[in-house]
Amino acid sequence: MPLYILITTLTDEGRKSIKNNPERIEQVNREIESMGAFVIAQYAVLGQYDFINLVEAPDNEAIARVSIELGARGTVQIMTLPAVPVQEFIQKFKGKSLKIQTESRYSIV
Numbered sequence: 001m002p003l004y005i006l007i008t009t010l011t012d013e014g015r016k017s018i019k020n021n022p023e024r025i026e027q028v029n030r031e032i033e034s035m036g037a038f039v040i041a042q043y044a045v046l047g048q049y050d051f052i053n054l055v056e057a058p059d060n061e062a063i064a065r066v067s068i069e070l071g072a073r074g075t076v077q078i079m080t081l082p083a084v085p086v087q088e089f090i091q092k093f094k095g096k097s098l099k100i101q102t103e104s105r106y107s108i109v
Helices: 012-020 023-033 060-073 088-094
Strands: 003-010 038-044 051-056 077-083
Touching: 003 012, 003 060, 012 023, 023 038, 023 060, 060 077
Parallel strands: none
Antiparallel strands: 003 051, 003 077, 038 051
C-alpha cells in the first residue's frame, strides 16, 4: 500500500484536547484505521510541528479523506505528503528517463 507522511500542527483546541485527554491520540489512530488507513509510526516533535506520522493508505483518495475528516474537526492542521521508499524511487530511474513538469515552461529530463 502507498505510504504518506502526515505533518500535523495542533490548534489551540487540539492542544487543550490532548492536555485534558492524552489518550485521544490513540483514539484518533483507531479512527484513522476505521477510514481504511493505518498509522505505521508516529512521533511527537518539537518546533513548528507537533506530530509526524507515517501512514499507509490504499490510495490518494483514501488519505485525502483522512486528512479532510481530521482537519474539519478544528483540532489539527495537516500537511499530507506521498512518500516513496528510496529503493523504489531508485528502481523507477534505472534504464528510464523521467520527465518532470515543473511550474515553469521547462522540463527536467
